[in-house]
Amino acid sequence: MPYINLDAIDLKILAALQDDGRLTNNELADKVGLSPSPCLRRVRRLERDGFIQAYRAVLQRESVGLGLTIFVEIKVERHSRDNAKALQDTLAAMPEVVSCHMVSGTADFIAEIVVPHLKAYERLLTEKLLTLPMIGDIRSNFVLTRAKSDAPLPLSHLKRDAKAKEPVPDCD
Structure with missing residues (x-):
């Protein structure tokens, strides 16, 4: 499952779903700039290819x-x-x-x-x-105090160089 197959829209979908996994397909499509049918196809592909592992509620412990x-x-x-x-x-x-x-x-x-x-x-x-x-x-x-937990995964390292068609290393 190489991440090289992800484009900018896929990354927007993944980021949006990490922020709010309860978005309807219409809301998600609006957020990423697609119409609902292609958006749903992309989400189903991301699920099928294992990029999206599950949807769940994060409970307050x-x-x-x-x-x-x-x-x-x-x-x-x-x-x-x-x-x-x-x-x-x-x-x-x-x-x-x-x-x-x-x-x-x-x-x-x-x-x-x-x-x-x-x-x-x-x-x-x-x-x-x-x-x-x-x-x-x-x-x-x-644990005395939880400073950060259950955060979305950082995806900035997956941004592509449009000419090279390869991920751009994030060296910040």
């Missing part, structure tokens, strides 16, 4: 009772592909884990966990995480 966010650094015991894969699959299956990344550095994985309160995290830690045999070490980092 505290409003739904998930007031505690923890970034958990996890080291894998006895490094192996099987242990890493097993841990990745286990973390992905936990509803409290809202994002998880394999990283380089002192930890092997960083998981973002949301729970209602400290007692719920204690239960998750002691009853689930610490029982996993592939975990060697866990460090918990409690």
Whole structure:
């Protein structure tokens, strides 16, 4: 799925839908300067080609009772592909884990966990995480203030040079 196939209209569509995924096709078409039929065709192509992965509501965590966010650094015991894969699959299956990344550095994985309160995290830690045999070490980092979260992806690096028909590197 090379991003080279995206043109300026596609980028406008993606940016508009990131800002407001509830736009009607007519509203989106007006916003990007197309008539509704070609706009819908482009959106369907962007969905089919995997550029648009999903549409969802972003909920305010505290409003739904998930007031505690923890970034958990996890080291894998006895490094192996099987242990890493097993841990990745286990973390992905936990509803409290809202994002998880394999990283380089002192930890092997960083998981973002949301729970209602400290007692719920204690239960998750002691009853689930610490029982996993592939975990060697866990460090918990409690979020004090969320400065930015769930932001739209930056797309400026995808702008094209009209003559070259290639993406222009964004070196700002």
